[in-house]
Amino acid sequence: MKKRGFTLVEIMIVVAIIALLAAIAIPNLLRARITANESAAQATLRTISTALETYAAANNGAYPEAEGTLTSPTPPYLNRAYSGATVQGYTYTYSTLTTTAYCVQAAPSSAASGTKTFHVSQGGVLADGACS
Numbered sequence: 001m002k003k004r005g006f007t008l009v010e011i012m013i014v015v016a017i018i019a020l021l022a023a024i025a026i027p028n029l030l031r032a033r034i035t036a037n038e039s040a041a042q043a044t045l046r047t048i049s050t051a052l053e054t055y056a057a058a059n060n061g062a063y064p065e066a067e068g069t070l071t072s073p074t075p076p077y078l079n080r081a082y083s084g085a086t087v088q089g090y091t092y093t094y095s096t097l098t099t100t101a102y103c104v105q106a107a108p109s110s111a112a113s114g115t116k117t118f119h120v121s122q123g124g125v126l127a128d129g130a131c132s
Contacts, residue, residue: 041090041106045120051077089113095131103131
């Protein structure tokens with residue numbers, strides 16, 4: 001009876017095909033992760049902006065001067081504090097937070113988590129780049 005099995009060349013071809021597929025797929029997966037982080041950062045900035053605008057609507061157009069004012073009431077305007085926090089690879093900072101204006105920035109915590117910086121300012125204007 002003859003033994004059946006794979007030759008070394010056949011196994012090497014299969015391994016080479018798997019390596020080629022991995023070389024194609026892994027960069028695409030990393031790019032998809034960065035895109036997801038950037039989309040989450042924009043959504044979070046919109047959430048923060050909505051909370052700030054809702055607060056201003058309830059307080060004669062005055063924005064809060066501290067993030068704690070948004071998280072402390074019952075029910076809260078924001079469910080958690082974002083200032084200085086890193087969420088899904090983005091760090092959030094309130095570069096301006098006065099009764100007349102605000103600018104909240106989301107910057108990637110590393111090059112692997114995102115490539116763009118975003119900010120939102122009064123009126124809910126979301127834009128690329130840092131607060132000016």
